[in-house]
Amino acid sequence: MQFTQMILDLVKEENGVTAMEYGLIAGFLSLVIVAGLTVGSPALQAMFNSIGASLTNAQAAAA
Numbered sequence: 001m002q003f004t005q006m007i008l009d010l011v012k013e014e015n016g017v018t019a020m021e022y023g024l025i026a027g028f029l030s031l032v033i034v035a036g037l038t039v040g041s042p043a044l045q046a047m048f049n050s051i052g053a054s055l056t057n058a059q060a061a062a063a
Helices: 001-012 015-062
Strands: none
Touching: none
16 A cells, blocks of 8 residues: 555656656757758858858959
8 A cells, every 4th residue: 555655646746757848858959959950061061161262252352
């Protein structure tokens, strides 16, 4: 009887559930960020290469 009451009290406890939910949310957001950076990295690299080329051309034109 005492063991059953302990299990029921553990199931009713909500403090640990909240921390677990925050952990799951943080893990999911991390996966989304990594996936987004993996998919978007070629476009981001092309954009920075274009900016770098424009700055190099502007410097050459000013000299």
